[in-house]
Amino acid sequence: MPELPEAEFGRKLAERTLGGRSIVRVRCARDTIVFDGVSPTRVQRALQGRVVLAVHRWGKYLWFQLDQRPWPLFHFGMTGSFRVPHQAVLELASSPRRPSGEWPPRFTKIHLVVDGGGELVMTNARRLGRIRLRDDPRNDPPVGRLGFDPLLAMPKSREFAELFGKRRGNVKAVLLDQRFAAGVGNWIADEVLFQAGIDPRRTAESLGENEVRRLRAKLGHVIRAAVRVDANKARFPASWLFHHRWGKQSTARTSNGERIEHITVAGRTTAWVPTRQL
DNA sequence: CTCAGTGTTCAGTG
DNA sequence: TCACTGAACACTGA
Numbered sequence: 001m002p003e004l005p006e007a008e009f010g011r012k013l014a015e016r017t018l019g020g021r022s023i024v025r026v027r028c029a030r031d032t033i034v035f036d037g038v039s040p041t042r043v044q045r046a047l048q049g050r051v052v053l054a055v056h057r058w059g060k061y062l063w064f065q066l067d068q069r070p071w072p073l074f075h076f077g078m079t080g081s082f083r084v085p086h087q088a089v090l091e092l093a094s095s096p097r098r099p100s101g102e103w104p105p106r107f108t109k110i111h112l113v114v115d116g117g118g119e120l121v122m123t124n125a126r127r128l129g130r131i132r133l134r135d136d137p138r139n140d141p142p143v144g145r146l147g148f149d150p151l152l153a154m155p156k157s158r159e160f161a162e163l164f165g166k167r168r169g170n171v172k173a174v175l176l177d178q179r180f181a182a183g184v185g186n187w188i189a190d191e192v193l194f195q196a197g198i199d200p201r202r203t204a205e206s207l208g209e210n211e212v213r214r215l216r217a218k219l220g221h222v223i224r225a226a227v228r229v230d231a232n233k234a235r236f237p238a239s240w241l242f243h244h245r246w247g248k249q250s251t252a253r254t255s256n257g258e259r260i261e262h263i264t265v266a267g268r269t270t271a272w273v274p275t276r277q278l
Numbered sequence: 279c280t281c282a283g284t285g286t287t288c289a290g291t292g
Numbered sequence: 293t294c295a296c297t298g299a300a301c302a303c304t305g306a
Contacts, residue, residue: 003284033301060285078285079303107303126303128285142286169295178286185284267297269283 002076002129004151004183005226007060010074010082012230014062014120015055017084021114022051029109036130040110046070046133047112056138059146059182063137070133073143077128080109083121146182150223160216164204171207171215172200173266181219186268187242188226192218194241199277200265245271 002010026047028040035043050066057063062082063073074080085103104111107125122131134140147163148155155163167174174180175189184192193200196218198211207215229235236242239255246252252260258273 006284075285077302078283126283126285126301128301128303130286173295176285187284268285 002060002078002080003185003188004060004149004223005188005231006081007057007062007076007183008151008227009231010076011055011057011062013082013084014052014064017118017120018052018064018112018114019054020052021116021118022049023047023112024049024115025111025113027104027108027111031109031127033127034109034124034129034131036132038131038133043072043110043131043133047072052114058138058143058149058152059178060185061137061143061146061182063134063143069135071135071137073130073132073134073137074122075130076122077124077126077130079107079126080122080124080129083123085119146178147180149182150184150219151227154216154220157213157216161209161212164207164212164215167204169204170200170265171198171202171204172268172270174204175219176266176268183223184219186270187245188222190245190271191222191241193277194271194273195222197277199274200270200272201263241271241273 026044028035028044030040047066050068052064052066054065055062056065061073061075063071065071083105086101104121105123107123108121109124109129110131111119111121113119122129137143163180164174167180172189172193175184175192176186190200192215196211196214198207198215226236233242241254241260244252244254244260252271254260254273258275260271260273263270263272
């Protein structure tokens, strides 16, 4: 699930559920991988009794601003999400399948209950997600090493071109590099390049001024559009590559009938349209 | 049964 | 320092 729009949806969900509340109960799974550099017990102690003042996001990372440090820092990996007890509308947006009746859900790593009865869990089936504690999540690593957040702090055109100009390697690798733009993942990178009409294998230095401007504009556009619909894929515009990219094989076509090809770029499966991306 | 996958990090190489 | 590759992590679903 998790690229910037999914993380932003999780942020809103957490803030709506926990904001201004004090945490009255914490249950942590015994998981020594997802809890990274800190025991589940220590996380439990750090959160128990604290007030959640706000929930913040940078790129794909989320953290709680509490009335006392350290603060918890979350990353969803490839399969994680924040969930709250059955709320049909929200479930639709966060999980494509499984109406799921069980609570807490399977693969729950942390389960929070706040005063007033609100509840939130983080699930993580594949265990590539992480829960950490940080004194200053925004500035400590790993968040401190991230580049700009395209939703919160998109650089002006000129600065964007400057940052981009320092990069080597192919343009898709640059988009995926979290030290450049925080929050871009595989499908967003492909979608942006598709809409900008740029071949993902092109080197960064081969792009002209107009292409760099287009790249910036589409990056902002794709992310804002996905955030606007709470990362609900069914509501992404019909023209997006996203809906067709998994057609796999030679049958995959865009809404205009153009052939979609699958290749490996920057070590990731890449869907692109050779007739449109030059 | 096998393999790829909406991610990150690290080791090794050039 | 930078960039690239491959592997590791863990598990599900095609």
